[in-house]
Amino acid sequence: MAEHLDDKELLLQFKDEATREAAFTRIIKKYQEKLYWHIRRMVVEHEDANDVLQNMFIKVWKSLENFREDSQLYTWLYRIATNESLTFLQQQKKRSSISIDDEESPLTNKIKSDDHFDANKLEWKLQLAIQKLPEKQRAVFNLRYYEEMPYEEMSRVLETSEGALKASYHHAVKKIEEYILNG
Amino acid sequence: MHNNRNIQAELEGISPLIAGISNRNVYSVPDGYFEAMLADVLQTVQHFSSAEKAIPGFTVPEGYFEGLAGSIMNRIKTEISEESGALQALRSAETYTVPDGYFDALPGSIISRIQSGKEEGSVLLEPVKHINPYRVPAGYFEELSAEISSRLTEQPPAKVIIMQKRSSVFRYAAAAVITGLMGLSIISLLNNRQNTEKPSIAMTDVITDANKMLKEGDLEKQFSSLSDADIVNYLEENGEDVNAALVASVSEDKNLPDEEEYIFDDKTLDNLLNELNIKDNKTTTN
Incomplete structure (x- = not known):
């Protein structure tokens, strides 16, 4: 069961260029729903949640190679999701003209x-x-x-x-x- | 209600009302969203991936740098020779022409024009070179000198610094020094007289003559018989600063610059000496 591979194994596979995309797909599948709902409850609308979630995973792709394994992947992903949600809400506030x-x-x-x-x-x-x-x-x-x-x-x-x-x-x-x- | 008993117990401790509310998810997602989202993200990531792959690491063929200098020089030589050939071809193709025999006749033509003194430009200018295009009012030059004279009389009188004749300047300087010396000598002699009963005859004569000169006021008359060079030599032999002595003797107190002027302008002393016309007199008198 590939989905049940632990995070360390997924990270090792990600560092190997031959298995990088497969590993990343598994990471998304493993965490996408949890992260989506965390983001959705923060930003409320599905479209906004979708934007934040996709941007977040693309950032994960770009920086996962340099991920420090002294923290858990699960914790790191939640941190990114939270920060991306807060950033999105701040940007929304600035754009909003509502008093x-x-x-x-x-x-x-x-x-x-x-x-x-x-x-x-x-x-x-x-x-x-x-x-x-x-x-x-x-x-x-x-x-x-x-x-x-x-x-x-x-x-x-x-x-x-x-x-x-x-x-x-x-x-x-x-x-x-x-x-x-x-x- | 929470599956986690600790969290449920904690919540009941804070607010039984909130603990009783179902924590079920009220939001929904479109059907097949997560599958589509995964595909979107992977597509984007693959785009990044292929873009990264499209930029290979920069490499050079083996031995590239060893042969680079020779290769560049060969190209330079080739381009120079190609350029030379092209210039050569252009050089042989004359664009402009001259009349037949032009260069043969040119020296003679130039010489003849020099001899005639009529260069082309001067031929044109010759008739007009004595024509003055400017005009002055009628009678201007006749009245000019009178007008200048009248304006000169209107000018305020220039400051006049009274100077002694050069010859007397040195005499006053020498007299100032000598008078001082004589005074000091007399004081010295009077002091000595208290110690020795009889001064020497020669010194007594000097004192008598000096007292007579001072009393009769004919010191200037005595010095007038001396030349400037003798006086300067005398002052220098006695260790006097000739310039300082001259300035002290010829300038009146009221003509001396204020102390502040020396501070504001370091050429104040030079200017004063120039005004007194005695700067570098040692050089001029020697």
């Missing part, structure tokens, strides 16, 4: 414009509440709540101390609760 006084943020509008959006369902209220969080805190919440990532790994992905991540997650949950109850 900060507007009631609805662009991401809230995108959630509400989803074909399956239902304002009465808690799951969708939860999504609206998550988009109210600051971007970095949103990444912390998503990685813990949806990806169920241990703080130790999150610490490597976000390059933040575990204590700070725990505190950030705690405050994020409290903000979301407040929004759902009173929002």
